[in-house]
Amino acid sequence: MNTFLSCDWGTSSFRLRLVSRTGGHVLQEYTSPDGVQQIYNAYQQELQSSDRESYFFAFLNNKISAFSMQTDIDLDGLLLVCSGMASSSIGIKSLAYAGLPFSCSGRDVVFHFFKPSANFGHPLLLVSGVRAEEDVMRGEETQLIGVMAKIKDVKGNGMFIFPGTHSKHVAVQNQKISNFQTFMTGEVYSLMSRASILSKSVSSSDSQGPEMEKAFEQGVADGAEQNLLSAFFKVRAKDLFGKFNKFENSQYLSGLLIGNELGNLADESGNSVFLCSDARLSGYYSKALQILDIPSTVLSPELLRYAAVYGQIEIINQIEMHEKDIFLGCL
């Protein structure tokens, strides 16, 4: 079977793609805000009339039918691969995390295989996440497997940055994840700009210009050097003293947080830094890395857009190679 359904399912987003396994071309794509959290909440509200797996299967059946209608392609019986939060305690089925070190080939992935059933007519490969001593991720490991398969100039070592609500810094040594850290950068930005006293001092805007850039740059420099709990309050002072307008101040706050996140990379000298960002954040993060004088390779946002797909293909290949019986009759 040369095509499969790739599902990258986050806490607050759902992405379904029809993919050509050889070459990894995305033939069709369906996205929606139906994150795992929302489906889990709905499941809990409906008095748990069915078991959790069946509830999630029913949702997936609906989505695949809608996708089939939209594309006018028969998707019956195709393998579905799910990575991300679908394997968490609020997902289809809670799977244990893989440990460290974790091979970037996809060999060490923890997964569960569901054979096609009356409930759900597709074979389903559910991919779990990875844990460190004091950290967890679900989804970025699959993206990293995809990234490592696609980029050629990686010698198997580096620090891979995945910006986002919960930004991940993944350390790779000898083609294996040796450790990783989560930074709550995006979520803290959202809380501080919406719900804290600073909300009166910032306004987001799509406009750009030298003044906005200058405010971001100063934020990055301050955030990398200063204690964050104290630096936050400077956002208020800059408003009170008229140093920045509220739009510039929003850029300043954004810079503070990204600078604070990236600041400790400067200590990790000798570690090549790879920025693995989608289009939305790529500009901010690559600029911050420049300001902080941290040499880095910026991977294309286009590659990152489909990194989970490429990672899933590697995982399928590994499973087929090492545990062929699992897919017997399905691929």
Next chain:
Amino acid sequence: MNTFLSCDWGTSSFRLRLVSRTGGHVLQEYTSPDGVQQIYNAYQQELQSSDRESYFFAFLNNKISAFSMQTDIDLDGLLLVCSGMASSSIGIKSLAYAGLPFSCSGRDVVFHFFKPSANFGHPLLLVSGVRAEEDVMRGEETQLIGVMAKIKDVKGNGMFIFPGTHSKHVAVQNQKISNFQTFMTGEVYSLMSRASILSKSVSSSDSQGPEMEKAFEQGVADGAEQNLLSAFFKVRAKDLFGKFNKFENSQYLSGLLIGNELGNLADESGNSVFLCSDARLSGYYSKALQILDIPSTVLSPELLRYAAVYGQIEIINQIEMHEKDIFLGCL
């Protein structure tokens, strides 16, 4: 006039006291949650039928009448001294900040004196705050003046810590505030424990015990050493991995934030640290200073409770000494 009305008016609290000027004894006390913010919001909602000063005066008249009824003491015509947020842009009247260096004697205070009028029968002394290059405070300067007047073993130098929603670190050199920094510790704790993904991993509790203390201690140590954006996520990991229960995790998060705030004091060697905390936070902060091996003098929470009153007395004394005509006929 030996008695006056002391008002310590914060963003979210209102404290009115009848004070004996000589000796600084608090004879009667009235507190309510009528913070400046609430009165300002009410003023804005009532379509600004009166001007702002008159609106705030009407509120103060009501409060003083209630206080008089409650105590059965005639308070007519007594001097009212207000410090805190009452001099801010959401207070009675917006006053400019005093600059640095700022004498802890009260000599450099910026203030506005309202003579008794038809609107408000009391002479009113409104005390303004202090600004640094990139920071502001309103209220703590008056508390510090009170603290410095009361403690005898201060040689005029030190770092004075005022914990709270917006914790202040005030550096004093030669009896003058040379600089200060605000840490948003309390507000960030509130946001992270109520509104972030961590809210699922913490529960506050009044219970104490060795396990709770151990969690707080570990939080302080981690917070002092680690990047806060990353340390936050460990709260989630400790819940997922069952290392702490949600009550212990709440203590851990509290420790993380206080440790992160106080961590940089360790660098300020040679600077005596004075903890100026109310009863609510004194235990946490003094313990954190011990854990971080930062020698400190813990001032009594009882002193801090009335520090604003003592500071206001020093300010009255200074004004009377240097600008006697202001109080002519009022004191």
